Amino acid sequence: MEDNRGLFEALTRHDSVMPVFIFDPSILNHLDRDDARVTFIWDQLKELDQRLIARGSGLKVGLGDPVEVMAKWVQGAGITDVFANRDDEPDTMQRDETCRLALEHMGAQLHLFKDKAIFERGDIVTSDGSDFRVFTPYQRAWCAALPHQLELFPSESMLHRLDPSPPEWEVKDLSDLGFSRSAISVSPAKVDPDQIARYAQDRDSPGIKGTTQLGIHLRFGTVSTRKLVSLARDISDVFLAELIWREFFQQHLYHHPTITHLEFKERFRQFPWQHDEEAFVRWCDGTTGFPLVDAGMRQLNQTGFMHNRVRMVVASFLTKDLIIDWRWGERYFARKLLDFELASNCGNWQWVAGCGCDAAPYFRIFNPELQAVKFDPDQTYIKQWVPELGTKRYPMPMVDHAWARKRALACYRNLT
Ligand SMILES: Cc1cc2nc3c(=O)[nH]c(=O)nc-3n(C[C@H](O)[C@H](O)[C@H](O)COP(=O)(O)OP(=O)(O)OC[C@H]3O[C@@H](n4cnc5c(N)ncnc54)[C@H](O)[C@@H]3O)c2cc1C
Structure with a gap:
């Protein structure tokens, strides 16, 4: 209600x-029955409903x-226009197009708006009109195009136009959706200017809460991208750069x-990925014998979050030390991450695997032990997630990193 373009326009x-x-x-059926994101959405909807009820709606x-449900509602209530914010994931765009056609057939119109991104x-395109494939020039063009003041779309003053009859929910409980409440809870969207001011120095230490954990809120629209960007540009260029990524x-x-399932760099499409289950x-379980990798995977499994530095290390370990297909890792993250966004997940996985646009050079293979020494020197993070480290219960490393690194580089050389 504070800044929502679709609602504002309606x-x-x-x-x-x-x-x-x-x-x-068609989305719910692919999720675990206690998926934390469904619980999160449910709770957010309940809260929103209460706020709307307080405003007489x-x-x-x-x-x-969605097409069938909308058809039922549109015909039942004589609706002429449907407003929403758009999303450019391939399946979503196809769904929206189907909805648009069905609505048109019923004499109603679908209006979609840009809301989740500034651009x-x-x-933002290159001088010859093509899309950017390298981040730094994109970032430069993005910053140059950013208006001095970003327009917000608050609805507060127009809420009297909401339908005055609070409707019954067609689903009464999470169980009506076939879900149970997740044990994982999500912190409310808290935008802390002090934390953002310290972001550049704190963001690479997984042992402290140096990043905002706003990912899930950006994903589901429970924080305003426009407000966050306005704040970031005044306080931290490093944080702003992440929003631009x-x-x-x-x-x-x-x-x-096609980057959802195909390597962006064509020559990687021949890469001899191992399919070692x-x-x-x-x-997945965090029992590789590499403490930083295991800590990251356990943090993901238990909380739905993993620190960005550690995401890079675990993804590098999977695709380079184990030469396992990046798509397997991408799908596992999609299942577990609270902040899962198809574009960011595929983009980052391909970036780490070396096959994406503006990707890290393939020969940049993270050494999980050196990464731990550098970014978690007193093992605060590792000890939190791998308490049995140093005992007989902790497994030996499942590969020799130096050997695995050479194997990965040999696979890469054979491609070229
Ligand atoms: C293998 C891998 C997979 C990833 N999958 C996802 C994903 O599914 N969804 C996702 O939002 N991010 C993903 N990231 C990027 C990044 O790790 C997360 O955005 C970040 O860790 C979320 O934590 P935060 O909210 O505290 O971020 P902060 O560091 O506080 O950053 C603020 C916001 O900026 C955005 N952001 C930050 N870094 C990146 C980045 N590298 N790429 C794109 N956006 C970024 C996110 O929206 C994030 O919430 C992935 C990174 C890797 C290496």
């Missing part, structure tokens, strides 16, 4: 607006194929939707 153009949310089984919540799609990968996915399970 309230600006219409006297009677009904806020709605639809749970889509309420949220309408449905479950089913999207073809907003997010938009870099979003526009990259928009222009190259046993080794993969050890990586």
Whole structure:
């Protein structure tokens, strides 16, 4: 309600607006039954509903194929226009197009708006009109195009235009969706200017809370990207750069939707990835015998979060020490990460694996032990997640890193 373009546009153009949310089984069916993101969305919707009820309205919540649910609602209530914020993931765009056509068929119109990013799609392009594939020039162009003042879209003063009849939810409980409450809870969106001011010095230490953990809120729209960017530009260029990486990968996915399953650099499509399920399970479970890798995977499994530095180390370990297909790692992260975003996940996985746009050079192979010494020197992070370290219960390293590094480089050399 504080800054939501779709809602703002609906309230600006219409006297009677009904806020709605639809749970889509084609997404839900692929998730674990206690997926923390579903619990998070559920709780956020309940809270929003309460806030809307306090303003004399309420949220309408449905479950089913969005086209069918919308058709039922549009016909039942004589709705003429549907407003939403868009998302450029390939499946989502296809769904929205199907919805648009179905609505048109019923005499209604779908209006989609840019909300989750400052710049999207073809907003920032090179001088010859093509998309950027290298981050630094994209960042330069992005900053040059950033308006002095970002316009916000608050709805507070127009909320009297909301439909005055609080609707019954079609789903009464999480169990009606086929889900149970997750043991993982999500911290509320807290934007702390002091933390952002210290970001440049703190962000690489997994043992302290040096990053914002706002990823899930950016993903689901429970924090305003525009407000965050406005704050970041005044306080921390390093933090702002991370928000720009997010938009870099979003526009990259928009222009190259196949990066969800194909290496961006074509020559990597012949890479001899190993499909070693046993080794993969050890990586997933955090029992590789490399403490920083294991700490990261356990943090992910237990909390739905993993520190960025450690994400790079575990991804490098999977794709280079074990030469396991980056797609396996990407899918595992997609299942577990609270802040999972298709564009950022595929973009970063391909970046670490060396096959993406502006990727790290392939020969840059993280040494998990040296990374631990450098970024977790007193082992605060490692000891938190691997308490049995130093006892007989902790496994021996599953590979010899020096040997594995040579093997990875040999695979790479054979490609060229
Ligand atoms: C293998 C791998 C997979 C990743 N998968 C995801 C993912 O699915 N979703 C995701 O949001 N980030 C992903 N990242 C990027 C990064 O690790 C997370 O955004 C960050 O750790 C989230 O923590 P935070 O919210 O505390 O971020 P902060 O450091 O506080 O940064 C603020 C925000 O900036 C954005 N951001 C930061 N770093 C990056 C980055 N490298 N790429 C894109 N956006 C960034 C995120 O939205 C983040 O929430 C991945 C990184 C790696 C190496």
